[in-house]
Amino acid sequence: METYRPRRSVLYIPASNDRALAKIAQLSCDAIIIDLEDAVAPADKIAARGKLAAIFAGHADRRCEMIVRINAVASEWGADDLLAAASCEPDGILLPKVDTPRDLLEAGDVLDDNFAPDSVKLWAMIETPKAMLNIGTIAELGRDPAARLACFVAGTNDLVKDTGVLATPDRRYLVPWLMHMVLAARAGGIDMIDGVSNDFRDLDAFARECTESAAMGFDGKSIIHPAQIEAANRAFAPSKEAVAEARLIKDTFALAENAGKSVIALNGKMVERLHLAQAEKLLAKAAATGA
Ligand code: COA
C-alpha cells in the first residue's frame, strides 16, 4: 500500500523573518514553506535567498517537510532562487504562477542538470486563470516520477485578484475552482493543499473553513500563523467516529464467513470491497497522524 505522508498544516514562513524562522523546531505543522516570493519585499529578496543554506543547515534532522517557495522563474530572481533552493536539498520547491506543464518540466530539467536528488520534489501553486484551464495536463505530470511533481497548492488570493471574483467568507465563487483542483490532483495522484485564510485572528472561522476544506477532499491547508496549526491538524486527521467505522469494516471483512465476499451488509448498509480499501487508507492516515 502507498504510504501516507501527512500535509495537514503547511505553514508559510517569510525567509526574511528571523523571529519566525527561529520557531521552526518547535512547530507542530506537517510542512513548512520558506517563502522567497510574496512575503518578501523586493529590496530583501537577495538577502532572503542568501539565508536559505543556513536555515536548512540548522534543521538537518527535520521532522516536518521543508519546502522553498521561489520567485517565478520568469522574474529577475527566479533562476537564481531555483539553484539556491536546489542546493539545500529541500523536500520540495514550490513554483509560483505555474501556467502550463512546461513550467514544471523546465524547472525539473534545471534540477536534473544540477544533480538535485530525486527526493527534491516540485510543488506547484495553482493561482492563475491559465493554470485552471491547463490543470488536467499539469496534474498528469504527477504520474511520471521523472517530473518530480508531488503537490498542488491553491493560491486563492492570486486567483481572486486575477479573476475579479468576490472573496466571501463562504468562498462561494472560489469553490467550483477549488473542487476542480481536487479532482485534477486526484487524477494525477498528487496531494492538494487548500489556500490560506487571511484572517488569522479569527480561529473559529478558520476551524470552520478547515472542516469544509477537508470535506471538499483537500489533504491540508496553507497557513500563515502558528495559531492556525492545531485546527488544521485536527480537521485533516480522521475523526474518532471515522476510525471506528473503518476498523469495523476491516474486522468484518476479515471474518471467516466473509472470506471471498465482494459485498456484505453491515448495520443495515451495503459495504463493498472498495469501502474496505477506503477504510484501510483511512486507518493508515490515522496511524500516521496519531488519530
Ligand atoms: N511562522 C512562524 N512564526 C510566526 C509566523 C509564521 N508564519 N507568524 C508569526 N509568527 C510568530 C511571530 O514571530 C511571533 O513570535 P515573536 O513574538 O517571538 O516574534 C508570534 O508568532 C506571534 O506573532 P503575531 O504577533 O501574532 O503575528 P505578527 O503580527 O508578528 O505576524 C503576519 C503576522 C501575518 C505578518 C505573520 O504571521 C506572517 O508573516 N505570516 C506569513 C505570511 C506569508 O508568508 N505569506 C505568504 C503566503 S500567503
Ligand code: MG
Ligand atoms: Mg501567489
